[in-house]
Amino acid sequence: QQPVQSPQAVILREGEDAVINCSSSKALYSVHWYRQKHGEAPVFLMILLKGGEQKGHEKISASFNEKKQQSSLYLTASQLSYSGTYFCGTEGMNRDDKIIFGKGTRLHILP
Amino acid sequence: DSGVTQTPKHLITATGQRVTLRCSPRSGDLSVYWYQQSLDQGLQFLIQYYNGEERAKGNILERFSAQQFPDLHSELNLSSLELGDSALYFCASSVEGFPGELFFGEGSRLTVL
Numbered sequence: 001q002q003p004v005q006s007p008q009a010v011i012l013r014e015g016e017d018a019v020i021n022c023s024s025s026k027a028l029y030s031v032h033w034y035r036q037k038h039g040e041a042p043v044f045l046m047i048l049l050k051g052g053e054q055k056g057h058e059k060i061s062a063s064f065n066e067k068k069q070q071s072s073l074y075l076t077a078s079q080l081s082y083s084g085t086y087f088c089g090t091e092g093m094n095r096d097d098k099i100i101f102g103k104g105t106r107l108h109i110l111p
Numbered sequence: 112d113s114g115v116t117q118t119p120k121h122l123i124t125a126t127g128q129r130v131t132l133r134c135s136p137r138s139g140d141l142s143v144y145w146y147q148q149s150l151d152q153g154l155q156f157l158i159q160y161y162n163g164e165e166r167a168k169g170n171i172l173e174r175f176s177a178q179q180f181p182d183l184h185s186e187l188n189l190s191s192l193e194l195g196d197s198a199l200y201f202c203a204s205s206v207e208g209f210p211g212e213l214f215f216g217e218g219s220r221l222t223v224l
Contacts, residue, residue, distance in 0.1 A: 002153075032213075034213075040217070041113060041201060041215035041216060041217050041218060042154070042201070042213075042215050043113075043215070044212045044213060044214070047211065047212065087153060087154060089154075096167055098156055098159070098167045098169060099144075099156065099213065100156055100169075101146075101153050101154040101155075101156070102153060103151070103152065103153035104153045104154075
């Protein structure tokens with residue numbers, strides 16, 4: 001089952017904050033976040049494992065609520081370089097080696 | 112540069128034809144994943160191989176097949192192509208069998224006319 005991301009698209013001004021949500025209908029072992037810039041390959045941001053951890057990467061952090069099967073990606077004081085499409089990928093508890101990605105959230109940062 | 116190499120970068124072919132997409136994983140990576148990306152569907156998981164063996168299968172059509180060779184490179188074969196198969200096909204690799212950080216190649220853009 002494909003995770004659901006929201007919002008589908010966000011337009012921000014440089015310096016503003018954004019939250020991207022990812023929810024799944026099945027129990028999750030891990031959540032993966034990737035960013036894809038236009039015309040490029042997706043690039044890994046972070047993995048969150050079950051246990052409700054929160055991770056940070058520069059000014060980008062994420063949380064994972066395993067009870068709700070939800071993850072959120074937080075972008076603070078956004079920079080122009082943050083523009084792109086963000087994908088969450090989920091791995092089920094049976095660890096069947098699949099990472100199923102959501103449809104993505106397009107983020108556009110204006111100067 | 113992720114270290115994952117995909118060829119060809121662009122491919123234009125006609126309906127009914129067959130094409131082969133090739134992927135060389137990063138040195139030392141044993142797992143290869145194939146994803147299809149179209150505009151409205153995001154990244155669709157197709158299939159995963161680990162050290163030459165199929166490990167996981169997604170919504171891969173019967174017209175599509177893949178394999179991983181002893182040197183760990185992988186090929187995705189697409190046959191009886193339809194217009195709807197036009198998409199960007201990504202290969203990704205990781206060190207282990209279980210999903211960790213995936214390193215994506217630059218993709219092969221397939222256009223079916």
